[in-house]
Amino acid sequence: MASSRSIGLRPIGFVQTEASNEELKHRLARSKIVVDRRLSIGLQGIGGFSHIYVLYWMHKMSESDRKVLRVHPRHRLCLPQQGVFATRSQYRPNPIGLTIAKLLRRTGNVLTVQGLDAIDGTPVLDLKPYDCWDRLDGIRVPEWWKGLEREKRRD
Amino acid sequence: MASSRSIGLRPIGFVQTEASNEELKHRLARSKIVVDRRLSIGLQGIGGFSHIYVLYWMHKMSESDRKVLRVHPRHRLCLPQQGVFATRSQYRPNPIGLTIAKLLRRTGNVLTVQGLDAIDGTPVLDLKPYDCWDRLDGIRVPEWWKGLEREKRRD
Numbered sequence: 001m002a003s004s005r006s007i008g009l010r011p012i013g014f015v016q017t018e019a020s021n022e023e024l025k026h027r028l029a030r031s032k033i034v035v036d037r038r039l040s041i042g043l044q045g046i047g048g049f050s051h052i053y054v055l056y057w058m059h060k061m062s063e064s065d066r067k068v069l070r071v072h073p074r075h076r077l078c079l080p081q082q083g084v085f086a087t088r089s090q091y092r093p094n095p096i097g098l099t100i101a102k103l104l105r106r107t108g109n110v111l112t113v114q115g116l117d118a119i120d121g122t123p124v125l126d127l128k129p130y131d132c133w134d135r136l137d138g139i140r141v142p143e144w145w146k147g148l149e150r151e152k153r154r155d
Numbered sequence: 156m157a158s159s160r161s162i163g164l165r166p167i168g169f170v171q172t173e174a175s176n177e178e179l180k181h182r183l184a185r186s187k188i189v190v191d192r193r194l195s196i197g198l199q200g201i202g203g204f205s206h207i208y209v210l211y212w213m214h215k216m217s218e219s220d221r222k223v224l225r226v227h228p229r230h231r232l233c234l235p236q237q238g239v240f241a242t243r244s245q246y247r248p249n250p251i252g253l254t255i256a257k258l259l260r261r262t263g264n265v266l267t268v269q270g271l272d273a274i275d276g277t278p279v280l281d282l283k284p285y286d287c288w289d290r291l292d293g294i295r296v297p298e299w300w301k302g303l304e305r306e307k308r309r310d
Binding site for chain 1: 161162163164165166167190194196197198199200201203204205206207208210212224225236237238239240241242243247248249251253255278280281282283284285286287288289290291292293294295296297298299300304
C-alpha cells in the first residue's frame with residue numbers, strides 16, 4: 001500500500017447509558033450523547049432531523065481484536081465464516097461503530113437518542129443526519145443474512 | 156470532557172478514480188477501492204451485498220477546517236447557517252466521509268463501486284454492508300433540506 005500513516009481522531013463526546021447489553025443489542029435503549037461543550041454550536045439545527053447516524057469508537061476492542069479478519073455471523077458457529085467487511089461485527093481493523101439512532105431530544109450539548117447500541121462511556125466520533133438518500137430501494141443481501149433475519153422474527 | 160485522548164486509525168485501502176469533482180458530486184462516478192492485500196480475506200462474502208457503506212478519511216481537510224462548527228448548507232449563503240452535525244458537510248471535527256456505494260464487482264483485493272464521492276487517493280477506513288435495517292420509513296428532515304432537494308429535481 002502507498003501509506004500506513006496513522007490518522008488521529010478526537011472524541012466529540014461520550015455515550016451515557018444505564019442500559020444492559022441485552023437492551024442495547026435489541027436497540028431498545030435510551031441513551032444520552034454528551035457532546036463536548038466547546039462543540040455545542042455544531043449541533044445547531046440537528047433537532048430538525050428525526051434520525052441521525054452515530055459514528056463511535058468501540059474502545060473495548062484490543063489490538064489483537066483488530067487483527068481478526070473473518071467471523072461467524074452473529075457468533076453462529078453453524079454459519080460459514082465471512083470477511084469482517086461483509087458483516088457489522090465489532091471485530092475489524094478500525095473498530096468504528098455505525099448506528100442509526102432516533103433523535104428524541106436535544107438539550108444544550110446533550111442529545112437523548114433511542115436505539116444506539118454503544119455501551120456506556122463509548123467515545124463518539126461524529127454525528128450526521130439521516131436523510132432520504134440513505135433510504136435505498138431494491139437492495140440485495142446474501143442468503144445467510146436473510147436466514148438470520150427470519151429467525152429473529154420468529155423469536 | 157472526560158478525555159481528549161487521540162484515537163489512532165490506519166487506512167484499510169485507498170480510492171482510485173479518474174472522475175471529475177462534478178461527476179463525484181452527482182454520484183455518477185465509478186471508482187475502485189484498492190484494499191490492502193493483507194486484509195483481502197476480510198472482503199470474503201462482501202459480493203453478496205448490492206450496496207456498502209464506505210467510511211473514508213477526508214484527507215484534504217486541514218486542522219483549521221476541523222475547527223469550523225457552522226456552515227451554510229451546500230454553500231448557499233441565502234440559507235441560514237447550520238451546525239456541522241446537522242449537515243453532511245466535509246467541515247467537521249473528525250472529517251470522516253460516509254457514503255453508500257453500489258458494489259459492482261470484487262476482483263481480489265479491488266472493489267469496483269458506483270456512487271462514491273471520495274476523490275482519488277482518499278484513505279478508506281472501513282466498509283460495512285448496507286442491509287434492510289438501514290432503510291428507515293417515516294423519517295423527518297428540516298424544511299431547508301426539503302427546499303434544496305426540490306431545487307435539485309428541477310435541475
